[in-house]
Amino acid sequence: MREHVIEQLRRRGVTLKDVGELVYTLQNQYHRDLTVENCTHAVHDILAKREVQFAFLTGIAIDVLAEEEGFPQPLQEIVRSDNPLYGVDEVLALGITNIYGSIGFTNFGFLDRQKPGVLGRLNKEEKEKGRCHTFLDDLLAGLAAAAAARLAHARADAAESMDNGKPKVSQDGTGPLAGVS
Amino acid sequence: MREHVIEQLRRRGVTLKDVGELVYTLQNQYHRDLTVENCTHAVHDILAKREVQFAFLTGIAIDVLAEEEGFPQPLQEIVRSDNPLYGVDEVLALGITNIYGSIGFTNFGFLDRQKPGVLGRLNKEEKEKGRCHTFLDDLLAGLAAAAAARLAHARADAAESMDNGKPKVSQDGTGPLAGVS
Amino acid sequence: MREHVIEQLRRRGVTLKDVGELVYTLQNQYHRDLTVENCTHAVHDILAKREVQFAFLTGIAIDVLAEEEGFPQPLQEIVRSDNPLYGVDEVLALGITNIYGSIGFTNFGFLDRQKPGVLGRLNKEEKEKGRCHTFLDDLLAGLAAAAAARLAHARADAAESMDNGKPKVSQDGTGPLAGVS
Amino acid sequence: MREHVIEQLRRRGVTLKDVGELVYTLQNQYHRDLTVENCTHAVHDILAKREVQFAFLTGIAIDVLAEEEGFPQPLQEIVRSDNPLYGVDEVLALGITNIYGSIGFTNFGFLDRQKPGVLGRLNKEEKEKGRCHTFLDDLLAGLAAAAAARLAHARADAAESMDNGKPKVSQDGTGPLAGVS
Secondary structure (H helix, E strand, O other): OHHHHHHHHHHOOOOHHHHHHHHHHHHOOOOOOOOHHHHHHHHHHHOOOHHHHHHHHHHHHHHHHHHOOOOOOOHHHHHHOOOOOOOHHHHHHHHHHHHHOOOHHHHHHHHHHHOOHHHHHHHHHHHHHOOOOHHHHHHHHHHHHHHHHHHHHHHHHHHHHHHOOOOOOOOOOOOOOOOOO | OHHHHHHHHHHOOOOHHHHHHHHHHHHOOOOOOOOHHHHHHHHHHHOOOHHHHHHHHHHHHHHHHHHOOOOOOOHHHHHHOOOOOOOHHHHHHHHHHHHHOOOHHHHHHHHHHHOOHHHHHHHHHHHHHOOOOHHHHHHHHHHHHHHHHHHHHHHHHHHHHHHOOOOOOOOOOOOOOOOOO | OHHHHHHHHHHOOOOHHHHHHHHHHHHOOOOOOOOHHHHHHHHHHHOOOHHHHHHHHHHHHHHHHHHOOOOOOOHHHHHHOOOOOOOHHHHHHHHHHHHHOOOHHHHHHHHHHHOOHHHHHHHHHHHHHOOOOHHHHHHHHHHHHHHHHHHHHHHHHHHHHHHOOOOOOOOOOOOOOOOOO | OHHHHHHHHHHOOOOHHHHHHHHHHHHOOOOOOOOHHHHHHHHHHHOOOHHHHHHHHHHHHHHHHHHOOOOOOOHHHHHHOOOOOOOHHHHHHHHHHHHHOOOHHHHHHHHHHHOOHHHHHHHHHHHHHOOOOHHHHHHHHHHHHHHHHHHHHHHHHHHHHHHOOOOOOOOOOOOOOOOOO
16 A cells, blocks of 8 residues: 555655655754655654554645535535645644654644745745645654654654664664664 | 535435434533533524634545545545544544634544444444444534533623622623533 | 632733733744734733643643742653653643634744743743743643734624625624624 | 662552453453453563553652642642543553553553443552552553553454464564463
């Protein structure tokens, strides 16, 4: 299923590296040795979660249907125009951000308001090329925020493990520390 | 817009009184003089909120599209079968429940698991008549839980006002106490 | 109860106008005639909600107890140092932001990361004067984000009412349009 | 840290097996071979998450402070009496439930309203022995709901892996399938 989601993203013009770059923007001031590659790895890990996959499949399907005028009015116009009072896209995105806890909320909001990198590009495509990315931009911001939270937890886990003289383990205790140099 | 949402509900076989009855089930043990009519009134009030309207328009549109096989696979099958691991419907519903604060969460979960009244009927229609109510049943449970929270707040406001010898005002201080005898 | 919360804020060095200024920062590019006074009015309105009052009373009490070394370890150190992985403060703040729907999340995150106005001042007090505002800064960001969402909804309501030639009413249909010029 | 949380729970009279029994109540109709031991194992796994640990440390500290009359009025009375309009306890609990996605919300609400097992016992202690478990009962319901969601995801992962003829892996792809027979 993860591969299917990655393919859906690719069709909408988004690579995991684009999301990795958002994560890098958020985190590079806190992690000295962080690379975009580490960040992209963390994004890939989060896409293994079924909840995240379902949110992306749903949001992208809604964006595509809105481009094809597939919804009844007034919903068609509300989604197509990315009406600022329409909050369903944020609600879906927060379902992703939540997965590594509430520390991701701050980064979600920051990305959604500043729109760096791929988020700015999607926004521009909406205005200039008539695409609809009402859900996709929020979902990507949520994914990047969750990945940043995962890296922050992993970094703290590593620090705690080293204090204890134990080998590094990831926060859920089930495997090697991913995505951190 | 509220009238449009009420009409959409009617087309899916649901009246506000159906939802009022859910609220009554939740609250009648706490409010001595509560009637189904009071409860239905509270439901009507909540449907004035734009956030609630948008959630219903989106969820009902997804249900209808799933009945018409309008989504790509595997999303089509996931929504159509109301896959228990698909949580996007709950996420949307919680956006409604939130509006009167977190005290609504408990009632949402109770309704969603027990499926009294209209919720049981919708569930039966899914199994016996091939309808898709994946989003609608959760949204109605969220709406009923929000209405119950509104009634609980209004009841406390009334009690506080009487203590202070002031006229009854609603929680937001802007109007008469709605939906409470 | 609202007056009690306002007094608690005052003791922690925060006025409603401080919060109104955050709201103005968020919204002045969208509302041509907005004033800090309108924004402060919207903040005052939101403090009428019991859920918001309870969140502030709880968060401020925790901050004060942490200043007085009132918690057992390791919680005392986690709260006192505003540990970046401690997310309970964000969770409480989101309970406030939610009240006008999910559109407030973006602004919450933006404020929490950029820390303009009173948020920057509280942050500085933590570092230089040994105060603890672990919860207060997040709660104020959540309150300002909720007030911004309220203003955005009220503005849309006013526009819709004028389209319909009806008198202006607030979103919940219970009173006059507050806080918008 | 997990051991510290388990010790805190023990001092409040709660064992992980008590929580495992709540999970078993929720899930035994869906998993043929489920045992209370499997469920308790899943609860133990979730307590490895820092977010969950922080929520428990905070909530238990508040309950204990309320027993010791450690809060200013009116907060002291609100927490001590488990005021039904006080929603901060539910907000904290939902931070836990979220960790395995929104499918946990339904079970949280069901447990919180029905109060089976340890939840009923804590409730009785509040009424008969003057204890304060305002936060603890919600946090335990949230923990049990998250564990049930984890088991449901793990079961689906196992089914998918068997379909593919691959060895069983857990949902996050990093380790062996925990807590499922």
